Amino acid sequence: MTWILGVNAPPTGWHDSAACLLDGDGEIIAFSEEERCNRHRHSLYRKPLSAARFCLEQAGIRAADIDVVALGWDSEQLYPRRFADDAAFLAYAVGLDFGDRLPEVVRVPHHQAHAASSFYASPFSKAGVLVIDGHGENESSTIWTYEDGAEPRQERTWQRTASLGYAYDAASTWLGFSFLNAGKTMGLAAYGRAGQLDVESLVDIEAEDFRLAVEPLAESRGSATADEIKEQYDTVVGRWRERYTKIAGADGPSAPEERLTEDPNAILVAYTAQRLIEETVTHLASLTRKASGVEQLCLSGGVALNCSTNGTLPGPLYVPPVPHDAGVALGAAWTVRPPKRRTGALSPYLGTDIDGPGGTPVRAGLDTSDLVRSDLDIDELASLLLDGRVGAVAQGRAEVGPRALCRRSIIAVPNTADVNTRVNVIKNREQWRPFAGVTRPGYGARLWEQQEHLSRYMLGAARATALGRSVAPGVVHIDGTTRPQVLHSDEAPAVGAALDALERQGVPPVLLNTSFNDKGEPIVNTAADALSAFQAMDLDFLVLGEELYRKRDRTGGVR
Template sequence: MWILGVNAPPTGWHDSAACLIDQDGRIVAFSEEERLNRRRHSLYRKPMSAARFVLAQAGLTPADIDVVALGWDSEQLYPRRFASDADFLAYAVGLDFGPRTPEVVRVPHHQAHAASSFYASPFRKAGVLVIDGHGENESSTVWTYEDGAEPRLERSWQRTASLGYAYDAASTWLGFSFLNAGKTMGLAAYGRAAGLATESLVDLTADDFRMAVAPLTEHHGTATADEIKEQYDTVVGRWRARYTEIAGADGPTAPEDALADDPKAVLVAYTAQRVVEETVTHLAALTRKAAGVEELCLSGGVALNCSTNGTLPGPLYVPPVPHDAGVALGAAWTVRPPRHHTTPLSPYQGTDIHGPDHTGRPPAPDTTGLLRTDLDTDTLTTLLMDGRIGAVAQGRAEVGPRALCRRSIIAVPDTAEVNTRVNRVKNREQWRPFAGVTRRDYGARLWEQQEHLSRYMLGAARATDLGREVAPGVVHIDGTTRPQVLHGDEAPAVGAVLDTLARRGAPPVLLNTSFNDKGEPIVNTAADAVAAFRAMDLDFLVLGDDLYRKPGRTGGDRR
């Protein structure tokens, strides 16, 4: 039995993705469409390339698929839009499944989110908290999941109580897209560092919460996509009006690259961040109480808020794909859960750097004019210790929005100035932070410990005195970092460098950020990596087992 999970239009209109699992719930391959079509977030685009890729990994054709699982109830949102499942699949996925139309299973959005988190976790039973902009009828839900049992929906909150909407309003007030919520989170840290007092915009009761900003008329029950869009515009509009009232302005007074110096912008970002932190902390406690266990899983777009995640006590698990792309996996797992999940999910499920992509063949990179040598760990480590900034593209790509050392830009973070240099390389705003990566034992000395969040770089942790001393380049303005702990040989080149740094008596920690230029998805294939290397002001590129440098940059002087 083969199950193709998708996040696809018309319901999944951003972060489309495809995932293939077998009859035992084992993942064969998983990819976001943006990695293949090179259009960030793949707005309104079907996951056709991602579906072709995952099928090619198993040597299958669309006709071999038994079930297509969608991470939305498309029938509720778009009633009577499609005459048949065959018509729906042609529109949503874009593949020709042949004369035998696969069964189409429409999994409610929050249930797909919940499944993607629980079954990726090492827990046998857990409370699962899903928080996002909205599903079909809700914005937050509490579940109990247990191996061998049907999932149980414990609580739900309506769309108008959406934390995602509150954060979207702040992001758009700041001039960002709602898909740039990470910028809002990074800016909010300047408010925390300054000790800003914010107005509380959420009322927490013993077993509930209520937003201070809501439409005059509450909306309950089911709604179509058009009705939800109208509700969204109303709620977000009222939140923006409240932020305008708080700031005394209807937008920032500084340009985007100077927002950290704009007190009004920082106040709005931090106010929204506090709304999320206060509410999620409360909901996490309610989830644990409802499930009767301390093990907690998070999912939904709000679970990408690393600052909030880092404030929650463990045991806590967030998957590498808590955003909407993850419902492709969660929908498939709802149809056929994995038989055994004793360790956290490996995020390395995407395209191999030298393997075939969705076309069935490996795109050949053009390395003309670049200087190639065999990859040597000592040489690579020396380049980094001498202040060089480079990129790594090895093995199968990560899934999710965090680069986890297989498609990463790396540097030694021994000065705060390296943050400025890497932001310049990536053409980012200078106020944005970076993450650090190290091994488990040394990480215990650098920052507060996180049992699972640091596996996927999904939780902020306060840096220790040693962390601030040896790795100031990855410590944000509020004293936190978003750490990654690298296990075993998950990312061979980066792991080898960390171990070599330790042998040389240097702090075994690196700055790690995604390998992509401004506005682009993370690189996927070797051809993507070489093109990005040429376009960006990088000193070296690890491509599989090769090391590439640019003419004139072969020395070891600190730049």
């Protein structure tokens, strides 16, 4: 048996490190982001050691059995002569003990890894693939044509300093966020859309190209090192921040983060940056379809997490559950060994099982003395939800990617706007931030505009219908959109069964769904993570595997 371990790892992949294991047929055995294992958000500068160990355990193999380690970056270009040999590189980047049998190391260009992670996860046999992020080795946007059985073809490329990711990073940092919190910028931008704000366009769309308002620097000849790219990044982001400062007439918000919606300048900057992304990506999507000669379109790269933009693009459109840098672990591995069998869109449930091998519940040593346990009863779960309770679910194998897809989720009935307020309090989030809704396919067609693939992973904003606004106001944002998830068959058994139970009772089968984590923490991964988070947060119940947990009140009864 051949084994390929894909990684996003330092020194090149310095955030969102991850590991993914494929067998000789290109089938995914396991995939996890390091943050889920080590509990450090985004795993900055940390090697994917725990994620890689999880992958090996899932397959029942040792590090010495790995044949190829595929890295989603050309580390030799970015860090020339930093490592004496592949052994030194693997020790630094991955940290596994491979013994005397060193695996082959394959360095896959960053945008090619992004492109592969999207196309091979999609249901398409041929597609144009658009990759947009901060930067790869020598580029910030690329267009590819992928087809089963053929070598991928790069059609177009744009230089690093003409980066849409840099422009959005600058807006996010102007607002006081980290570049890793770009989702907050997107959420704030909706207030500009709702107010029909007239903003300055920062891109000139040309027939076959685009030109950003902040002129790109002259690219250095040949390949740039990581230090040179960092210097370029700081310069370009600085120029963009100066542009936003000029637009707003201020060098930052006048309100604290929790009250940014009270600051017109903050909304102006967020919406200006959002419109830049939407205008440019719409044009690039059209160029991608033209270059590939097909309508099927895949997106990847960090900018593909911009749900508001994704939702404006016509289909057929596919975005994978892990479009950001963690996804290049999968894309690098698939570049080495594309999947032999493709049966439709990728299942995202590839992470840690809440139970142990063979489905054995792992609760030994976990303190549940202050909790009341019972076997999970779906009718009881539905009753709790209808009673206005907010709870969490941790069941089966964890989903990969930044969106909780009902196996590590907080859920509630969204029949009032007040539930949005309560869940934001529970999660210690700003009150202006929105939540997503989840339902079954048939009912989703009545609640919001239809999306063929984006709603599988909650990666596209869709305008809510009158019915959606009426029955689920808790998941409709200020601009009238939601970021829907459609749950098929038994993908997430407890939540799916709860939706079906609500429908049987004549209640709209839709729930608020958000990630099960407190502020600043990764999404829960194990049973221990779930119990710890449940006890620390003001949640009413926890579905853990096939068990239901409630909290005791001061008299010893059930809350």
